[in-house]
Amino acid sequence: MKKYSHKWFLHNNKKAKKRHSLSKKIVSRKKSMLIVEAPEDLRLLENPEETLKFIRQIRKEEYYYPVMQKRKIDVSLKKVKEIDYATISIIKTISVNRKNEQKIMSFKNPEASAPRKMLKNTGFFKDMYNEFGKKFNGKTNGEMMTFSKGSGKLKSSDIVEVSNRIKRILSDIGLTGCNLRKTHSRIHSIVLEICGNAIEWGYSETKNRKWIMGIYRKTDKTAIVTITDIGKGIIETLNKKWKDKLPYFFGVQDSVTILNQAFEKKYGSNTGKINRNHGLPAIKKGFQDNLFSKLYVVTNDGFIDFENEHNSKKLSSASKFRGTFYQWSIENEN
Amino acid sequence: MKIKIRDFSENPLLRHCDISDYSGEEYYHSILNEAFKNALEKKEKLSVDLDGVAGYAPSFLDEAFGCLIYDFSKDVVSANLEIQSTEEPDWIDFLEDSFNQWEERRRQNNPPKVTQKHAPWWRIGKKGLECGLWRECDA
Numbered sequence: 001m002k003k004y005s006h007k008w009f010l011h012n013n014k015k016a017k018k019r020h021s022l023s024k025k026i027v028s029r030k031k032s033m034l035i036v037e038a039p040e041d042l043r044l045l046e047n048p049e050e051t052l053k054f055i056r057q058i059r060k061e062e063y064y065y066p067v068m069q070k071r072k073i074d075v076s077l078k079k080v081k082e083i084d085y086a087t088i089s090i091i092k093t094i095s096v097n098r099k100n101e102q103k104i105m106s107f108k109n110p111e112a113s114a115p116r117k118m119l120k121n122t123g124f125f126k127d128m129y130n131e132f133g134k135k136f137n138g139k140t141n142g143e144m145m146t147f148s149k150g151s152g153k154l155k156s157s158d159i160v161e162v163s164n165r166i167k168r169i170l171s172d173i174g175l176t177g178c179n180l181r182k183t184h185s186r187i188h189s190i191v192l193e194i195c196g197n198a199i200e201w202g203y204s205e206t207k208n209r210k211w212i213m214g215i216y217r218k219t220d221k222t223a224i225v226t227i228t229d230i231g232k233g234i235i236e237t238l239n240k241k242w243k244d245k246l247p248y249f250f251g252v253q254d255s256v257t258i259l260n261q262a263f264e265k266k267y268g269s270n271t272g273k274i275n276r277n278h279g280l281p282a283i284k285k286g287f288q289d290n291l292f293s294k295l296y297v298v299t300n301d302g303f304i305d306f307e308n309e310h311n312s313k314k315l316s317s318a319s320k321f322r323g324t325f326y327q328w329s330i331e332n333e334n
Numbered sequence: 335m336k337i338k339i340r341d342f343s344e345n346p347l348l349r350h351c352d353i354s355d356y357s358g359e360e361y362y363h364s365i366l367n368e369a370f371k372n373a374l375e376k377k378e379k380l381s382v383d384l385d386g387v388a389g390y391a392p393s394f395l396d397e398a399f400g401c402l403i404y405d406f407s408k409d410v411v412s413a414n415l416e417i418q419s420t421e422e423p424d425w426i427d428f429l430e431d432s433f434n435q436w437e438e439r440r441r442q443n444n445p446p447k448v449t450q451k452h453a454p455w456w457r458i459g460k461k462g463l464e465c466g467l468w469r470e471c472d473a
Contacts (some may be wrong), residue, residue: 023424040419153352153353153355154347154348154355156343156345156347156355159345159388160388163345163388163389182421184388184389185421185422187389188389188390189390190390192347192390192391192394193391195348196348196391197395213472282392285424306448
């Protein structure tokens with residue numbers, strides 16, 4: 001039998017005590033303040049102020065605590081009674097980017113069955129682990145595709161895969177023939193343009209940032225498409241570039257007007273190349289051509305509802321969204 | 335003379351060779367430049383069919399046809415090129431807008447970026463058609 005010296009015992013006991021007190025500390029900190037609670041109504045499009053406040057919270061560094069050389073945040077969706085695809089897309093994008101930064105987001109499922117089912121159906125849990133360390137499995141009605149900025153050369157095979165996934169959902173809602181081809185082609189162009197911007201921009205401060213495109217079959221005849229990028233946001237980017245050139249315009253116009261102008265291609269490209277920045281007008285054109293409906297854009301303090309303009313608003317400073325979020329619907333009217 | 339972009343790829347991608355496969359830059363240097371020169375020599379119009387692909391990034395079309403304007407001028411291109419699309423005719427309007435911007439760029443001697451080494455290509459010079467390496471590779 002191995003003999004242990006008194007010195008060895010004291011040394012190891014000290015280490016064990018230290019470990020114990022540290023874990024106790026984490027648990028108590030976790031219990032007292034580190035669980036971020038989501039509100040009951042977690043719908044970005046219906047309840048933007050409260051939802052965006054929650055989204056700002058889960059991005060705040062102060063809520064992350066150290067665990068095994070990583071940092072972790074505990075997010076409770078327990079009380080959530082309603083959630084929409086917009087919010088799910090944004091939380092997923094934050095989670096994917098945090099994972100990249102060695103930060104773990106742990107989610108407690110909602111108690112109510114409707115939001116729990118929604119999270120599962122959208123593919124939110126794909127590539128995530130449950131509390132027992134098992135990967136979530138199961139069929140979903142949606143796809144969440146991750147793209148990396150600054151990821152190098154875009155390969156034909158990458159786009160073919162994304163394209164096929166989009167086509168599958170569009171076929172699932174019953175689009176066929178010319179309707180399917182036109183709608184698919186328009187979404188394909190938008191994805192390509194955003195990919196192009198992402199790759200070219202990716203060599204600067206945005207390197208390795210991930211953005212997510214989601215497509216979800218909401219009903220038998222409706223699909224929702226979302227694009228989420230948690231970068232600077234359109235208004236801040238435009239502000240930075242154009243404020244010196246058009247100080248009067250940027251001084252007096254509100255965010256909603258500036259955003260509307262961006263969708264009308266009023267501002268030049270950020271890289272100085274001609275004919276850039278077509279991603280935004282292409283989305284709006286899809287809406288004007290009736291290929292898309294219910295188009296929303298949320299970026300910085302601007303919330304635009306293109307279908308019901310009276311719903312567009314300037315968000316309060318406590319609910320500002322750092323990034324850009326787009327959502328539109330595709331409906332099979334046949 | 336008629337060419338179809340789908341014969342180059344059913345999935346044309348982005349602007350430059352250094353950021354994507356099947357780029358506008360590659361299409362121009364491997365197909366469009368030579369085809370346009372051949373059409374000019376034969377005194378025929380070159381017809382380019384945009385249909386039959388999964389979709390376009392505006393940057394692909396802008397680079398491919400923009401380089402053509404830069405090397406041959408808007409007047410020569412407009413008189414000898416026909417772009418066809420029944421599936422997405424909006425791209426034709428888009429390219430008309432793009433042609434004006436590229437002509438302006440040509441006047442200002444602001445050449446397109448070359449991100450990969452290409453074989454010598456054609457342009458209209460003072461003495462007519464000429465073949466050469468007209469721009470340095472930036473890569």
